[in-house]
Amino acid sequence: MVQTPLSSQTLYPDSDGKPMADNTEQYEWIVRLATNLKHLLKDKIAFVAGDLLWYPVQVSEPPAPCQAPDVMVAFGRPMGYRGSYKQWEEDNIAPQVVFEILSPKNTRREMAQKQKFYENYGVLEAYYYDPQRQDFWGFVREDSEDVFTLITALYLPWTSPLLQIRFERFEDGLSVFHPDGELFADPEASMLERDEARSERDEARSERDEARLREEEARVKLSQALAKLQELGIDPDVL
Numbered sequence: 001m002v003q004t005p006l007s008s009q010t011l012y013p014d015s016d017g018k019p020m021a022d023n024t025e026q027y028e029w030i031v032r033l034a035t036n037l038k039h040l041l042k043d044k045i046a047f048v049a050g051d052l053l054w055y056p057v058q059v060s061e062p063p064a065p066c067q068a069p070d071v072m073v074a075f076g077r078p079m080g081y082r083g084s085y086k087q088w089e090e091d092n093i094a095p096q097v098v099f100e101i102l103s104p105k106n107t108r109r110e111m112a113q114k115q116k117f118y119e120n121y122g123v124l125e126a127y128y129y130d131p132q133r134q135d136f137w138g139f140v141r142e143d144s145e146d147v148f149t150l151i152t153a154l155y156l157p158w159t160s161p162l163l164q165i166r167f168e169r170f171e172d173g174l175s176v177f178h179p180d181g182e183l184f185a186d187p188e189a190s191m192l193e194r195d196e197a198r199s200e201r202d203e204a205r206s207e208r209d210e211a212r213l214r215e216e217e218a219r220v221k222l223s224q225a226l227a228k229l230q231e232l233g234i235d236p237d238v239l
Contacts, residue, residue: 100126
């Protein structure tokens with residue numbers, strides 16, 4: 001009897017049946033990271049997604065190895081719709097950076113298993129944050145593919161080598177900053193408002209620069225006029 005080949009959706013379902021988040025704080029952190037990273041990388045070729053299943057290898061029968069990082073970044077891949085991230089359809093580019101936001105249900109053993117998966121399938125930077133315990137740590141792959149540096153709260157402030165975003169810990173928990181020093185906007189904050197505020201600052205700076213330029217031009221013209229009067233034998237002080 002000839003068996004019918006399994007469908008792609010059977011081998012690589014788009015959902016694992018698990019919720020995106022177990023509580024509002026975890027959800028807000030996931031959205032905050034995904035939204036700000038999309039804004040940060042909007043002018044680069046980079047794919048940013050939240051809670052998307054990543055399948056690193058093809059299989060002939062289920063279950064296919066997979067993980068759904070809370071947030072992932074894949075440089076070299078364009079933004080766009082995906083039901084899941086099938087690596088063999090993405091020029092075999094693995095996500096380089098992943099984030100995990102823990103809920104009370106998550107265990108250290110579960111995170112250790114995820115970290116092993118990320119190490120095995122090519123992730124370069126993995127960051128973990130437990131909002132309730134305010135506990136932060138991460139792993140950064142060194143030059144050798146088998147060597148990872150553990151990043152703990154003792155390393156903070158820490159700057160991601162690939163993203164150039166900065167992690168800092170304050171009394172109220174972790175904060176993340178853009179490369180330009182701006183704090184990651186809250187999920188409800190509009191990126192358009194952020195752009196408008198930056199545009200207003202740039203416009204004000206430009207107006208100040210133009211005013212200084214006009215003042216300098218006026219001083220130069222006055223100096224030239226005084227020099228011309230002196231050439232004609234006229235003392236400017238007696239005018």
